Amino acid sequence: ERVYRVTASAVGHGSRLHVLLFKDQSEARRIDRMRADFIANASHEMRTPLASIAGFIETLRGPARNDPAAREQFLQIMQNQTGRMARLIDDMLSLSRLEMKPYLKPGARVDVRQVVESVVDSLGPLAKESDLVIERDFADGPMETPGDRDELYQVFENLVENACKYGRDGDRIVVSIARSDKAPQPGIEVTVRDFGPGIPEEHIPRVTERFYRIDSETVQSRKGTGLGLAIVKHILTRHHGRLSIQSELGKGSAFTVYLPTN
Ligand code: ADP
Numbered sequence: 001e002r003v004y005r006v007t008a009s010a011v012g013h014g015s016r017l018h019v020l021l022f023k024d025q026s027e028a029r030r031i032d033r034m035r036a037d038f039i040a041n042a043s044h045e046m047r048t049p050l051a052s053i054a055g056f057i058e059t060l061r062g063p064a065r066n067d068p069a070a071r072e073q074f075l076q077i078m079q080n081q082t083g084r085m086a087r088l089i090d091d092m093l094s095l096s097r098l099e100m101k102p103y104l105k106p107g108a109r110v111d112v113r114q115v116v117e118s119v120v121d122s123l124g125p126l127a128k129e130s131d132l133v134i135e136r137d138f139a140d141g142p143m144e145t146p147g148d149r150d151e152l153y154q155v156f157e158n159l160v161e162n163a164c165k166y167g168r169d170g171d172r173i174v175v176s177i178a179r180s181d182k183a184p185q186p187g188i189e190v191t192v193r194d195f196g197p198g199i200p201e202e203h204i205p206r207v208t209e210r211f212y213r214i215d216s217e218t219v220q221s222r223k224g225t226g227l228g229l230a231i232v233k234h235i236l237t238r239h240h241g242r243l244s245i246q247s248e249l250g251k252g253s254a255f256t257v258y259l260p261t262n
Helices: 002-013 016-061 068-100 112-129 149-166 201-206 217-221 228-238
Strands: 109-111 133-138 144-146 172-180 187-194 242-248 252-260
Touching: 016 068, 068 228, 109 112, 112 133, 112 149, 112 172, 112 187, 144 252, 149 172, 149 187, 149 228, 149 252, 201 242, 228 242, 228 252
Parallel strands: 133 172
Antiparallel strands: 109 144, 172 187, 187 252, 242 252
C-alpha cells in the first residue's frame, strides 16, 4: 500500500520522488528480509532444545531404561530445556506483540522513578541470590516521560536482570536516575551499572541484535534467549528514547537509557 501511494505521487513530482520510491521499496525489502531472518533464527533456537529433548527420550527408552541415576539426570536436563523453550516463546511473543501495536497510547505519562523503584524492589532477591546488592542513586524532582508503564518496566527489568546474571564478579549494582538537560532536548537518564567482567569491545554494537549472545563460558552458563536487549531497544525506539552501552573488560558495564520528558 505504501509503495503504491508513493508511486502515485511520483507521477506529478519529477525525479526526486523516484528516489523516494526506491528507498521505500528497499525499506520494504529490508523488513521482509529481517522477518525471514527472524523466522530462520527463531526456528533454529527452538530446534536445539527440542532435538536435545528428543535425544534424551530415546536414551531413556533404550540404554538408560534401568538406570535410575541417569534417568534423574536426563529428566533434569529435559526440564531445563523445556524452560529454555518457554523463555524463547515468551520473548518472541513480547516482540511480536510490540510489533503488532505500532503506536503508543497518546497522552499517557509515566513516572520513571516510580517504575525503576518497583523494578529494583522486585529484583532485590534475585540480586541477593548472586551475592549482589542493588544501590540506588535517585535524583529528586519530576521524572515523567510520555509512554507505556508496562513497556518501560520491561526495559529496566531486563537491564537489572542482566546486571544480576552477568555482573557476578562485582559486589553491587548501581542504579541511578538523573535529569539530563543535554541537547537535543531535555530528558531523563537511567543508568544500570555493574562491576562484572564487562563486554569485549567488538561485541558491544551487536548485543542488541536479536538472539545475539556472547560465546563465553560465563554467558552460556546463564539462562537467556538473546532477545532481552533487542526488546529493550525496540521499546526505547517507540518511546523516542535511546540506549547507550559503556563497558570495560574486567571493570564492568553501564547501560544508560535516555528518555525524553516531552
Ligand atoms: P540474554 O541475557 O537473554 O542472553 P540479552 O539480549 O539481554 O540476552 O543480552 C545479550 C547478550 O549481551 C548477553 O547474552 C550477554 O552476552 C551480553 N550482556 C548483556 N548484559 C550484560 C552485562 N551487564 N554484562 C556483560 N554482558 C552482558
